[in-house]
Amino acid sequence: MARIMRRIASSSLVRRQIEDLPLFGLHAFREFCTPGTPYKPTDITEVDIVRKRGIDLLHDPLWNKGTAFSVSERERLELRGLLPKKLLSMETQVQRLMEDYEYGRDYISADHITDGGVTRDHVRRWKVLQELQDRNETLFYRILLDNFPEMAPIVYTPTVGWACLNYHKLYRRPRGMYFDATDKGEMAAMVWNWPANEVDAIVITDGSRILGLGDLGLNGLGISIGKLDLYVAAAGFHPSKVLPVVLDVGTQNMGLRDDPLYIGLDQDRLNGDEYYEIVDELVRALTSRYPNAVLQFEDFNMAHALPLLERYREHHLCFNDDVQGTAATAVAGVYGALAVQGKDFSELTKQRIVLIGAGSAGMGVARMLALGMLKQGISYEEALGNFWVLDADGLITIKRPTALNHTVKSFARKTQEDVEGETLVETVRRVKPTVLVGLAGAGKLFTEEVLTLMGQNNERPIIMPMSNPTHKMECNAEEAQKATGGRAIFASGSPCADVQYEGRTIKSSQANNMVVFPGLALGAHLGATGTITDKMLMAAAEALPSCILPEDLELDIVYPRLCDIRDVSLKVAMAVIKQAHEEGHVGSDKALKALETSDEELAAFIKEHMYEPVYKPLVSLPVGVLE
Ligand SMILES: O=C([O-])CC(=O)C(=O)O
Numbered sequence: 076m077a078r079i080m081r082r083i084a085s086s087s088l089v090r091r092q093i094e095d096l097p098l099f100g101l102h103a104f105r106e107f108c109t110p111g112t113p114y115k116p117t118d119i120t121e122v123d124i125v126r127k128r129g130i131d132l133l134h135d136p137l138w139n140k141g142t143a144f145s146v147s148e149r150e151r152l153e154l155r156g157l158l159p160k161k162l163l164s165m166e167t168q169v170q171r172l173m174e175d176y177e178y179g180r181d182y183i184s185a186d187h188i189t190d191g192g193v194t195r196d197h198v199r200r201w202k203v204l205q206e207l208q209d210r211n212e213t214l215f216y217r218i219l220l221d222n223f224p225e226m227a228p229i230v231y232t233p234t235v236g237w238a239c240l241n242y243h244k245l246y247r248r249p250r251g252m253y254f255d256a257t258d259k260g261e262m263a264a265m266v267w268n269w270p271a272n273e274v275d276a277i278v279i280t281d282g283s284r285i286l287g288l289g290d291l292g293l294n295g296l297g298i299s300i301g302k303l304d305l306y307v308a309a310a311g312f313h314p315s316k317v318l319p320v321v322l323d324v325g326t327q328n329m330g331l332r333d334d335p336l337y338i339g340l341d342q343d344r345l346n347g348d349e350y351y352e353i354v355d356e357l358v359r360a361l362t363s364r365y366p367n368a369v370l371q372f373e374d375f376n377m378a379h380a381l382p383l384l385e386r387y388r389e390h391h392l393c394f395n396d397d398v399q400g401t402a403a404t405a406v407a408g409v410y411g412a413l414a415v416q417g418k419d420f421s422e423l424t425k426q427r428i429v430l431i432g433a434g435s436a437g438m439g440v441a442r443m444l445a446l447g448m449l450k451q452g453i454s455y456e457e458a459l460g461n462f463w464v465l466d467a468d469g470l471i472t473i474k475r476p477t478a479l480n481h482t483v484k485s486f487a488r489k490t491q492e493d494v495e496g497e498t499l500v501e502t503v504r505r506v507k508p509t510v511l512v513g514l515a516g517a518g519k520l521f522t523e524e525v526l527t528l529m530g531q532n533n534e535r536p537i538i539m540p541m542s543n544p545t546h547k548m549e550c551n552a553e554e555a556q557k558a559t560g561g562r563a564i565f566a567s568g569s570p571c572a573d574v575q576y577e578g579r580t581i582k583s584s585q586a587n588n589m590v591v592f593p594g595l596a597l598g599a600h601l602g603a604t605g606t607i608t609d610k611m612l613m614a615a616a617e618a619l620p621s622c623i624l625p626e627d628l629e630l631d632i633v634y635p636r637l638c639d640i641r642d643v644s645l646k647v648a649m650a651v652i653k654q655a656h657e658e659g660h661v662g663s664d665k666a667l668k669a670l671e672t673s674d675e676e677l678a679a680f681i682k683e684h685m686y687e688p689v690y691k692p693l694v695s696l697p698v699g700v701l702e
């Protein structure tokens with residue numbers, strides 16, 4: 076036997092196979108060769124097929140492993156001499172990177188605040204991760220996934236807000252695709268420049284309303300990138316199959332246009348038919364090459380967010396994250412807050428909700444909460460009576476002298492009383508809401524007075540300042556707890572530290588759509604649902620409270636833990652596929668089979684498709700082979 080082993084192992088082909096079995100190694104090889112050991116298909120190590128070799132491979136962050144390339148890979152992928160000889164394991168690479176991430180080479184004061192309201196240390200950390208992503212995506216996602224609660228605020232809200240504000244200054248190398256108004260007529264061809272033949276998810280923005288930071292033009296691409304980082308880390312989309320996109324139709328941001336470093340179009344934003352024609356062209360181009368991709372619309376301003384959603388939602392696998400993802404998140408948060416109080420979903424109908432911010436996100440939230448009330452047993456008309464919506468001009472009533480769009484109008488208070496334009500504090504004093512939601516993106520609107528009233532009128536006031544990033548939030552956790560005597564059930568769009576109050580620690584939750592959009596998109600993609608219905612969104616919202624640990628409910632936590640984000644996305648994806656099945660929208664035979672077998676089978680089907688950031692042996696094949 077030993078002789079046979081030696082002979083086999085001496086063939087160079089087999090030696091390479093041995094080296095390329097990092098998970099099983101020689102041990103597994105021996106087992107495999109021992110007579111009598113049954114052959115198990117699972118013993119086969121997966122490989123990744125690449126089309127590159129040599130220096131091109133090292134420069135491709137999707138496949139580059141740096142010092143972790145195995146000896147045989149270095150040989151057969153023409154890497155010898157292009158890397159230092161010493162081979163480092165992924166664990167060692169992680170350790171080296173984390174040292175850089177934690178301490179930096181130069182100490183930067185942690186509390187120095189920059190223009191995006193984040194600290195300079197956040198910015199430094201963002202740069203460490205960004206550079207890593209540009210070199211080695213497998214390692215980047217390993218680290219992001221293993222440190223998700225710490226790093227989500229760096230690659231995503233709030234630090235991504237700073238990155239968008241400064242995208243034009245930070246720009247070094249391209250990521251994603253750039254389309255602009257001058258590409259009219261060319262987009263169907265341009266889309267073929269993207270190197271991947273398969274794309275499962277696309278996030279597109281026109282930069283018109285980035286977080287609560289306003290019109291950032293082309294700089295908005297940063298948000299498409301940040302969202303897709305979470306698609307990969309939180310839901311297991313493959314990094315080679317996600318595509319961040321910006322559509323630059325001009326900007327009204329004169330500060331950017333006057334900046335010589337700005338790299339977007341120096342023109343006013345397109346509007347009206349011209350605007351819709353160009354968005355139509357881009358959507359057609361993207362969906363004709365990638366018909367199975369989920370299309371997420373991100374940070375479009377109110378004027379276009381809803382019309383675009385209505386335009387495409389029946390024919391395309393698409394959703395608007397701000398309108399729908401944020402809405403499902405808010406519903407989940409209110410259900411979570413009810414669960415904290417030992418109440419069930421039906422109590423939603425009894426909530427009195429004051430919501431400030433009548434933009435795309437605010438109206439999406441109002442509508443979804445009203446749909447939740449409808450589902451819990453009251454009429455939609457009755458549900459509308461539970462809402463007071465305010466914008467920059469105060470409380471919105473049917474007496475509003477200026478024109479309101481259709482959705483906002485449906486939430487206008489139908490009262491003859493003279494309360495049009497009432498301030499937030501007046502409304503809160505008069506109507507005694509149980510829930511306060513902020514989506515205005517205008518900073519500290521939940522003043523001490525407003526918060527104190529919430530505390531006076533409720534045993535457990537529900538306070539949700541959902542604007543992003545941090546400095547655009549309506550209040551922070553400390554302000555909410557101080558003003559309410561530590562009784563607030565609190566959730567904010569960007570993360571807030573827990574609060575020390577009268578000798579105890581009060582937990583803060585994060586009400587961010589990242590608990591919804593990755594799982595929603597995963598379910599829709601794997602189910603090939605063709606459309607994303609309101610009921611699928613509601614199913615996502617209803618799935619979330621059941622992921623909160625009982626001990627966390629005791630601590631007033633209203634969302635699942637971020638360290639379990641993969642599991643959360645799995646549960647959301649399952650709920651979405653099941654609901655789609657009920658509505659007859661599941662187009663994937665494999666998903667159907669799993670659905671009809673059992674929940675375990677469905678979970679296994681989804682998990683099997685989730686990307687794990689591990690180094691697999693790379694095989695380089697010439698273009699044309701296996702295509
Ligand atoms: O990106 C975020 O953190 C949430 C979001 O969609 C927004 O605020 O527009």
Ligand SMILES: [Mg+2]
Nearest residue numbers: 286373374397
């Ligand atoms: Mg957004």
